[in-house]
Amino acid sequence: MKTAHLIAAARRALTALRANEETVHTLTITHDQVRMRLERMKAEAQAAGRADRAMVADAMIATHAGIVADEDQARLAKDPAVDDDGKGPTDQGPNAENTAEARRLERCRLSEERCRPVAVRVYVSPITGGAALRWLDGEGRDCPNLWDPVPLAGCHAHAMRDEVLNAAGLVLAKRGFNYARGAHWEPVTDSRQQDAERPDTAEVAIVPTHAYLELQVRRFGPVPDLPDVPGVTFETTQRGQWRAAVADGRTFLLTWRPGLDGDRWTVWGGEQHSQLIRSTSSMSKALFVLRHPAHARP
Structure with missing residues (x-):
C-alpha cells in the first residue's frame, strides 16, 4: 500500500475515535499517552531507517493534536468558566483558548520530566543470548x-560484554x-543469579544531553512565526500546522515538528x-x- 494511502487511513482511524464518544470514554489511556506512543512509533521508525513509517506516524501525531485542540475548543465553548481540567475558573474572553493551550503544554512538559529516565539496564537472556535495554525512573521502575x-x-x-554495552550506548x-x-x-546481581x-x-546512570533539553524547550515552547510569503495565505x-492557500487556488498543509536532530518542515x-510534497x-x-506552487509535485 502506498504511503499516501497509509497516511489517509491513519488519519481516518484517529478521527473515528472522536465520532464515537462511548468508545473514547471506555479507553484506559489519556491523550498524553496516545501522543507519547505515536512519538515512540515515529522514533522507532526513524531509528530503523523507515522513512515511510515515520511519515505515517508524523501524520498521525498531527491528526491527534487536531483532535485534542478541537476538544479543548469544544470544552471552552460549552462552559468558558471552567478550565481545561474541569476543576475551576479560567480566563474568559479572546485569551481563553491561549490559556488552555498553555496549560496543556505545561502538563505535557511536567509529564515528560516526570517520566524522563535517570538510568538504563541491559538484560541478556542466559537462555537465548538476546538482549534488551530498559529505561528506569528515579525509583528504579520501568x-x-x-x-x-x-x-x-x-x-x-x-x-x-563490550559489544552489548556499545550497542546500548548507541541507543x-x-x-x-x-x-x-x-x-x-x-x-x-541477586540471589537468583548463579x-x-x-x-x-x-546498569548505568544517564543524563539528558543539551540537544535533548533544547528539544523539550521547542516541543513545549512557542511555535515558530511564519514570515509573510507573497501569494500565500496561512x-x-x-499547533505546528497551517493550511496554506496559494496563488493558483490550491491548498496545502504545512507542518512543523521539532526533532532531536533538527526541526522538520513538511508540505503536504x-x-x-x-x-x-x-x-x-x-x-x-x-x-x-x-x-512557487509549480514546484509542488509529489
Missing part, C-alpha cells in the same frame, strides 16, 4: 510509554542521552493533504514550494 524496552541486535554471552546517543559524570556500567562473573543484567489549524498536498529541515525551503 519508565512508561515512550521509553519502552529497546531490543539490541546480536547474541551475547552476558551483560558486561542512548540516538535518544539524546549520555552517561552521567563518573558513572560506568556495573553488574546487577554466576557472578557472567551477569545477565548491567491559516493556523492547530493532494487529496486530504496526504501526498508528501517536500520534507526539509529548512523553513525557507518549505515556504519556497508554497510561493
Whole structure:
C-alpha cells in the first residue's frame, strides 16, 4: 500500500475515535499517552531507517493534536468558566483558548520530566543470548510509554560484554542521552543469579544531553512565526500546522515538528493533504514550494 494511502487511513482511524464518544470514554489511556506512543512509533521508525513509517506516524501525531485542540475548543465553548481540567475558573474572553493551550503544554512538559529516565539496564537472556535495554525512573521502575524496552541486535554471552554495552550506548546517543559524570556500567546481581562473573543484567546512570533539553524547550515552547510569503495565505489549524492557500487556488498543509536532530518542515498536498510534497529541515525551503506552487509535485 502506498504511503499516501497509509497516511489517509491513519488519519481516518484517529478521527473515528472522536465520532464515537462511548468508545473514547471506555479507553484506559489519556491523550498524553496516545501522543507519547505515536512519538515512540515515529522514533522507532526513524531509528530503523523507515522513512515511510515515520511519515505515517508524523501524520498521525498531527491528526491527534487536531483532535485534542478541537476538544479543548469544544470544552471552552460549552462552559468558558471552567478550565481545561474541569476543576475551576479560567480566563474568559479572546485569551481563553491561549490559556488552555498553555496549560496543556505545561502538563505535557511536567509529564515528560516526570517520566524522563535517570538510568538504563541491559538484560541478556542466559537462555537465548538476546538482549534488551530498559529505561528506569528515579525509583528504579520501568519508565512508561515512550521509553519502552529497546531490543539490541546480536547474541551475547552476558551483560558486561563490550559489544552489548556499545550497542546500548548507541541507543542512548540516538535518544539524546549520555552517561552521567563518573558513572560506568556495573553488574546487577541477586540471589537468583548463579554466576557472578557472567551477569545477565548491567546498569548505568544517564543524563539528558543539551540537544535533548533544547528539544523539550521547542516541543513545549512557542511555535515558530511564519514570515509573510507573497501569494500565500496561512491559516493556523492547530499547533505546528497551517493550511496554506496559494496563488493558483490550491491548498496545502504545512507542518512543523521539532526533532532531536533538527526541526522538520513538511508540505503536504493532494487529496486530504496526504501526498508528501517536500520534507526539509529548512523553513525557507518549505515556504519556497508554497510561493512557487509549480514546484509542488509529489
